[in-house]
Amino acid sequence: MKAYRKKMKNSTPNPCRNLEKANLGGVIFGCTNKTMNECLTKQIFGLPAQHFGYVKNIDPGLPLFLFNYSKRSLHGIYEAASPGQLNINPYGWTRDGSERTGFPAQVLIRTLKNCRPLLENQFSPVIQENYYTHSHFCFELDHVQANKLIALFSTQVVAPAPSTRNPGNSEILNLRPPRLRIGECNENVASDPSTHHMDMSQYLRDDTETNGKNELELVSEQLQNLDVNSEPSDSFPETQVHKSSRTSAIHFEVDVTQEKEITEEDNVEDSSLLPSNYPSVIAQLMLEVRELKAFKQESTDKIAQLEHQVRILESEVKLLQGLDDRMLEPLPGDCETFTLGTMAASCSGQQPDFDDIIFMAGGYDGKSWLASFEAYYPSKDTVEALCPMSSVRSYASVARLKGEIYVIGGCSGGSHGLWYDTVERYSPLYNEWTMPACLNKKKGNLSAVTLHDKIFALGGGDGVSSFSDVEMFDLDVGRWISARSMLEKRFALAAVEFNGALYAVGGFDGQDYLSSTERFDPREHSWSRLGSMNTTRGCHSMVVLNEKLYAVGGFDGNSMISSVEVFDPRLGTWRMHEPMNYHRGYSTAVVLNNNIYAIGGVDENENIVDQVERYEEGLGWQVTDLKGIGPRSFASAIV
The missing domain is CATH 2.120.10.80 (Kelch-type beta propeller)
Known part of the structure; x- marks a missing residue:
């Protein structure tokens, strides 16, 4: 028996680090040249069942990466769009859908950043401790590893299309809205302020240098740059309120896919309209945005719970209706296929033995x-x-x-x-x-x-x-x-x-x-x-x-x-x-x-x-x- 256990130990290497949920900073999923297209077009990643021990710890917003075994390359940056579950698509990555998937530990995903893939010699130093053979590594990442991979991918971001703005302007000041943190804005994503993904926001600001500043400091600094040559105004006329609201909308637009660019000429024109108390206005607006997002998430959660209860009640009603029909009118002729999950009756009209x-x-x-x-x-x-x-x-x-x-x-x-x-x-x-x-x-x-x-x-x-x-x-x-x-x-x-x-x-x-x-x-x-x-x-x-x-x-x-x-x-x-x-x-x-x-x-x-x-x-x-x-x-x- 000792020899057998020794052989099992050698032949079944441990594919897991068994990180606790709070310590899980990201997960790598696997694919090949044949399966990668399905992963990305259907927006779903999967692993064999033995990996479900940690895939179930994935929450919406967790950073994810995709490793191509055929090319030994790592692709990113993705994030979870659902919790880790079993058999979201029970027939995924099969030839014609006639057999069950071999990769039932699954999660829905979305693309966070479109980056060039990293070769193994580029990313392997970051996850060196995960390697248990020269070519196999554990897929669980702690927060430090996930953050380092995100930073490494940020140097490989695919450039956006060239700007169509007038090239005659002397300098473009980038006033992109602060990148919303993972798990904070999407209706399918949890907004728990204690989530362990919050420390990654500095890598997800579309290459904007943050130097450790929070969102309020960044916006305030940008507004100060606009206001450098203007005097504070003691009054706040009605016309200024309208224009200031438009300026605030630039900074607090919730759609993270949009980008705003303001010329210096525009900045000077708008900066003269800023009120003296704009930092407190900014803080109030940010607070209201957070409250709206929290309310939206709470509503979404309640709706999901109600939908789940409705599905259970519908199943129970169908079950009772089916049993009642079978007691009144036993099915004649050939037996129907018995499905245990729905409690279909046998041909005699009785519950199966x-x-x-x-x-x-x-x-x-x-x-x-x-x-x-x-x-x-x-x-x-x-x-x-x-x-x-x-x-x-x-x-x-x-x-x-x-x-x-x-x-x-x-x-x-x-x-x-x-x-x-x-x-x-x-x-x-x-x-x-x-x-x-x-x-x-x-x-x-x-x-x-x-x-x-x-x-x-x-x-x-x-x-x-x-x-x-x-x-x-x-x-x-x-x-x-x-x-x-x-x-x-x-x-x-x-x-x-x-x-x-x-x-x-x-x-x-x-x-x-x-x-x-x-x-x-x-x-x-x-x-x-x-x-x-x-x-x-x-x-x-x-x-x-x-x-x-x-x-x-x-x-x-x-x-x-x-x-x-x-x-x-x-x-x-x-x-x-x-x-x-x-x-x-x-x-x-x-x-x-x-x-x-x-x-x-x-x-x-x-x-x-x-x-x-x-x-x-x-x-x-x-x-x-x-x-x-x-x-x-x-x-x-x-x-």
């Missing part, structure tokens, strides 16, 4: 760490993509409670992935995820079991320590409560409920792989030891079939194994059983229609298994031709 579906959550497919959540139908060998989880998640455990599915703990994937204390709850009725209370500590490779309308999370670890802890989730309490700990520490254990008791089997205690078994009886509120397995194993699966416990596959401390053991609670002993055809560790196993399905995993050669095996009493283990799921490991499954 969820026990005929295997739900698959997260894991690794040999290429990407996944946030996907899918409904797999073995009878048809088809997979239906459901609403994905909010995070890439592997090494998690899954349990069902009162018609909803809980995905508990786990890791963001890879040898340097983040361990989670978060829990996600899926409603099959609405195809939606919610976030119930978190675990009391971060952990993965745990086992979750439902007993008496409560979920018990057993053991696990955080990559450093193995745990014997048990936490219990009670819907009435709404949080995880510490329960009686197991007798041994168990990382990568397997556990099941049988006849009102919990059974915890195998795992890794921090030193050795275990063969021991223990049982928790809630009536006695204590754990007791039972007979041990014949083989040490962790990273295995366990199911209950015909009142017997089956321990399937796993890792025995040296290699992945195919062996299966059966525990008869009436006898209290384990016996060796017919092995599977494939060695499997980190696989999933479920019981469906009185058969055991063993899905995915890692084999003895450390390859991801794409074969599904099915066990039926009397027939043994048979390799199926089911290919719908494909290669998968470190995933969770439940029926």
